[in-house]
Amino acid sequence: MAAAANQHQSPEPPPLLLLHRFPSFSLPFLPFLQTKYTVLDPHADPPHPSFPNLSKSARVMLCFGPKPVTSEDLDRYPSVEYVVGTSAGINNFDLAAFRRRGIRVTSAGDAFSDDVADYALGLAIDVLRRVSAADRFVRAGSWPVQNEYTLGSKVSGKRVGIVGLGSIGSRVAKRFEAFGCSIAYNSRKQKPHVLYPYYANVKDLASNVDVLIVCCALTNETQRIINKDVMTALGKTGVIVNVGRGALIDEKELVELLVRGEIGGAGLDVFENEPHVPQPLLTLDNVVLSPHKAVLTPDSFAAIEELVCSNLEAFFSNQPLRAEVAHD
């Protein structure tokens, strides 16, 4: 069969694939892609001699990591028809510019969702039960010396509010339910087949829950969706967890409220200006801090590699793409 197929084909050069990334983000499956595509990497060392010319003909751009893809980038690479995202979030893409040019885009889809949901629960329960603080306590040798240890707060039975009931949010909900927690949510629109109570307004959601999990997409509408009013509504014993994007929360307000004890605690995997973390948080025992690692597992990496490779093949053979982002 292979012989018959070969009769029709003259050897074609591998399709061009333009890599778009910050220098510090190196793509783990680059060697594999290089066996199937002519990968044009602007940060290649030494630089590819034909990069300036070839890049203008590339039909596909693979964006690895949070580097923005702007209108100017698309001007520079005028043949791009398809941008492959490698994150669940696509806030770094100028989607309006994509739409105008009819450029297709795919994201990480569900590839990371289990790991992020697991991590959201880990952070939330850690804040409530204070295990990171407890681990520090034991390692400091304080257990034999101090008889008492600050009590945590029971997880089971807490009211959990999910901001963004998408791929990650729905998995968070399922997990918390097994702990006997009740679930309520906020989303752009109410989900028709979902039985959890819906709140059209995040502040109302916050007023009615004990734990708020932020896992929605960052868009123009959701910048600082968690603002002072929302956090005040969550209250003195409320806990907030963010596994979305730092810019979803008014970070300055959050820090002030935590320092003043106006909010119970926070579990944060993302920050407004990573890797910078506001200094006052570094000494608080009612926060758990994490260096944007919710997706850093071998399984998530394998899943994104599979998705990206499969989508590239699909694109070049005119097959449907998975995890395509609709331009709505």
Place this chain on the structure above:
Amino acid sequence: MEASIGVLLIRPLSAYLQQELCKRYTLFKFWQEPQHLRREFLREHSNSIRAVVANGVQGPDAEMIDALPLLEIVASHSSGLDKIDLDKCRERGIRVTYTPDALTDEVADMAILLTLATVRRICEADQYVRRSEWKNADFKLTTKFSGKAVGIIGLGRIGSAIAKRAEAFGCSIGYHSRSQKPNSRYKYYPSVIELALDSQILIVACALTHETRHIVNRDVIDALGSNGVVINIARGSHIDEAELVSALVEGRLGGAGLDVLENEPEAPTRLLGLDNVVLSPHVGASTVETRRVMADLVVQNLDAHFSGKTLLTPVI
């Protein structure tokens, strides 16, 4: 008027408990006595102490029971009874009560938390940020939890609650217990080694008895392997701690999440320096909410005893 009843409280437990006990009884605060004066303290008050409030970490042993000739009841603020000399109590006709159901959810929550914290390196990552190491580099990859094979030793109230939670993460559940549970949908393993061979995460959730001491021994640790993780929310003596520490140091075991230790509150020095363990000071049931429920049950049991009524949650 009857002389006030003396109650010995071994550890502070909660302000609420102390408050409630003081309202009804004369409270003797054992933990406030310096170690070397404790024998004398007991001798001094032995003619008033008629009850001891024990807990999961410290309970009246034979020596303490012998020092208290008027002891009638031990009300334990715990589900576990291994720290109480039950044989001695039986011999003396001393009643013993405990708080069995108050902490099932709490401890199950803790088991899952320790698993996530160990497998996903949450505490280590928190330290990484606090020490400003994130400015230099991203954190390493850690192991996914969802979908892993979880093995539970002991499928009682707590074990079942753990299983229910782990299932929501897509984990497969296997268990070992003294006997197979007739209606369980989980896979039964007749031995802990067989369970460990098939599991990536092994959670100890059984009661401590003569049979279950060191139920996690070198063979079980070897079976679990270098990618395996052991979680202990039961009793320190369930695990051969010396073997555990060696295995962790040598990389023969992937990690451990421990809420209990053999000689708590002392921890082996080598353990304190490992980054593949999470340690907590026996706080599996230490929440504001549960402490209140447990305290109420302790007080209610004492009140029932001293007013001649039926005990609520007796053991003997």
